[in-house]
Amino acid sequence: MRVLFTSWAWPSHLYAMVPLAWAMRAAGHEVLVAGQPSLAVAAAHAGLPYAPIGSDVDSVGMVRGYALPTRRFGTPPALPSNGRGPRALRMFQVNAEAMVDDLVELAREWRPRLVVHDPTAWAGSIAAAAIGVPAVRHLYGADLMHAARPFLAGLLAPMGERHGLEDLDPLGAATIDPYPADVQVDVDYEPVPLKYVPYNGPGITPRLRPAARPRVCVTWGTTIARVDPERFLAGDVVRALASPEVEVVAAVTAAQREWLGPVPEGVRIVQDAPLHAVLPGCDLLVAHGGAGTSLTGMAAGLPQLLVPQLPDHEAHATRLARTGAAVLLPVDQAGPAELRERALGLLHDARAGAAAARLREEIAARPAPADVVPLLEEVAAAFSARPPGLH
16 A cells, blocks of 8 residues: 655654655555655655655744743753644644645645654545545654644634635544553553554664773764754763763764864764664763654663753653652753762662663564554555444
8 A cells, every 4th residue: 555654844743754765665555745845854864755845934933933941051040931732733733834735736746545643744644634634743742742732723724714624633543652551641542552662763883892990872863953952062061071981972973073063072073873783782872852862762772861952852851760760950951060960879779770670671672664564554455444434
């Protein structure tokens, strides 16, 4: 069967769906990824067929507008901004508006039997409803959209009406969930569990030989630097943690290298390596709390020290900290001494290590993407068998 995957132009959202898209292709299904033009490179690197649709919007500018108050070490905090949740919903709506008409047209031409979309790519659910096929949400972290469900109908209605649709269900026919149950939010539906298989983009696997000291990986994802290089704290963190007690590995992109700044002797800089290829040789992850980064850390069984600067990063970091596998450090408290104390504390905290190991075991025990493919085949078949009026 044909399966259409779609995400708006935020690569980490697409990355979460890549292993399932590969599994669908390996099972003999025809897969097409559709998204805004600027997502094409990420899809090409993933080896997936891509159809550009709609137009790009300034999502980075919109994210910048709802970032959490922050400061650099030793500088005054910024003035707080309000209404961050509604601003995020507005960003998702703007991206959906930029995609939906083209996506519906593509779906009518290509005729998939299933549409898989990230939970914030609302155009996917509209396109599926417009051609009468099931929409399946693929989570990339905690289901933060579930709490916003009362507002989604109103946000989706104008786009749906253009295509003759009423009473759109934003949850769709199923939700694929790679997030461990202890970290996930409470929901009122039964998700399809999925083993998280990390895909962090292309790159060369570094050789990290066993170290004589605990090894700490510092990474700051890709979002923060795009939003504001001043918020890219990886360099400050590396300089704070570098000491004879630990070996520090800074995992950055080539573009981020200049933002890292000077680093102490002995710090290893790994450029453009997939994070999942770096973490197995480490003992602690220090990062920004992004969903993909944190999930990759969980899959590697690492305790995490998280310094979030965006609302969704804070939400994910808070959920993970409640399991005991992570410590959340507010950015205004993330001075060098506090970072060192918290990092060394986690490295020697047996309870944090045990909690991180439990999360790794839960992820490993979930159905692999290949095992989820038959379930999606059943979803498509059951939907096709329904009377036309119930589609």
